[in-house]
Amino acid sequence: MTQKIFWFIPTHGDSRYLGTAEGARALSHDYLKQVAQAADSLGYEGVLIPTGRSCEDPWVVAASLLPVTQRLKFLVAVRPGLHQPALAARMASTFDRLSGGRLLINLVTGGDKAELEGDGVFLDHAQRYEQSAEFIRIWREILARSHDGGAFDYQGEHLQVKGAKLLFPPLQRPHPPVYFGGSSDAAHDLAAEQVDTYLTWGEPPNEVAAKVADVRARAAKHGRQVKFGIRLHVIVRETEQEAWEAADRLISRLDDQTVAQAQAAFAKMDSQGQRRMAALHAQGARRDRASLEISPNLWAGVGLVRGGAGTALVGSPLQVAARIQEYAELGLETFVLSGYPHLEEAYRFAELVFPLLPRPLQEKLPGQVLTGPFGETVANLYSPRVSQS
Secondary structure (H helix, E strand, C coil): CCCEEEEECCCCCEECCCCCCCCEECCCHHHHHHHHHHHHHHCCCEEECCCCCCCCCHHHHHHHHHHHCCCCEEEEEECECCECHHHHHHHHHHHHHHHCCCEEEEECCCCCHHHHHHCCCCCCHHHHHHHHHHHHHHHHHHHHHCCCCCCEEEECCCCEEEEECCCCCCCCCCCCCEEECCCCHHHHHHHHHHCCEEEEECCCHHHHHHHHHHHHHHHHHCCCCCEEEEEEEEEECCCHHHHHHHHHHHCCCCCHHHHHHHHHHHHCCCCHHHHHHHHCCCCCCCCCHHHHEEECCEECHHHHCCCCCCCEEEECHHHHHHHHHHHHCCCEEEEEEECCCHHHHHHHHHHHHHHHCCCCCCCCCCCCCCCCCCCCCECCCECCCCCCC
């Protein structure tokens, strides 16, 4: 199975060290543009743009990066309760048309009660998933019917539309693909019935396998097939020792108070996925490799202070590629990756690991003709030799 590798646009900030301003980078459009253009030129399939009050708005960011990239796809969030489905459908169609079909949709229900209430959403966990199911059903129908000019009526528990219609259909048929992640039964039901790709956070392979099997079985009851992917950080270096040293450095500026405060905040969330992430580093105050390597080359150190995806693949290129292949054998084909800092790590992962992965062949960008020599010419005379190792 070929593997689609995505990168990440760090709209909530970037740094060399977690939990501290030391080594941090100012969040600017110029920097985000650099990350996006690196991902585009290196051959990543697309980029995930995060959502939430700690981030810049994903739709504005995606639109700003569209004209400075050529092939990159953008995985952008819709938020039931914040967006209305008809407006979200219009936004999606416009972006898809203007981008030449480069939009992917990330359906985000949300799990931070305080953040949701700040945004005006006061539904409990079960109600939010009911609303999300109604939202994406309306969204999909409006876009699908736009290709033949049809209108759509819907009366739900939380949402309703009458004569919803879209005059300008999206380029992708019937609509841009929908990605979604969640660990509860309600989330698995929603994924099985309505989404195209189910994303899990980076749990050990046996736990991911159980999720895949459950969603796949539920989808079969609806006569559907769902694709699968995973969201992970990555720390790859030329040797395993160098990779673990880099992981240690990433959290070397953390103090116990910062970790405790972050974990206390995460504990208040009603997201089952976040609870599962927290359980992977239950010995949180200890920051040694023995307590944080929860599976071979799978490290839970990022989740000490970062919400959401909290695990990283750590190791040499061969080790990281082997772990990715292990997940791929479970049925995963999309890998949404990130690393600190995101610009350098986009290059590092592409250079070290891309050659080891069964990735789809990327067509050259229009007008792009690349010929040798590659690398710095030696002594102003000789082309660099290709390593045989």
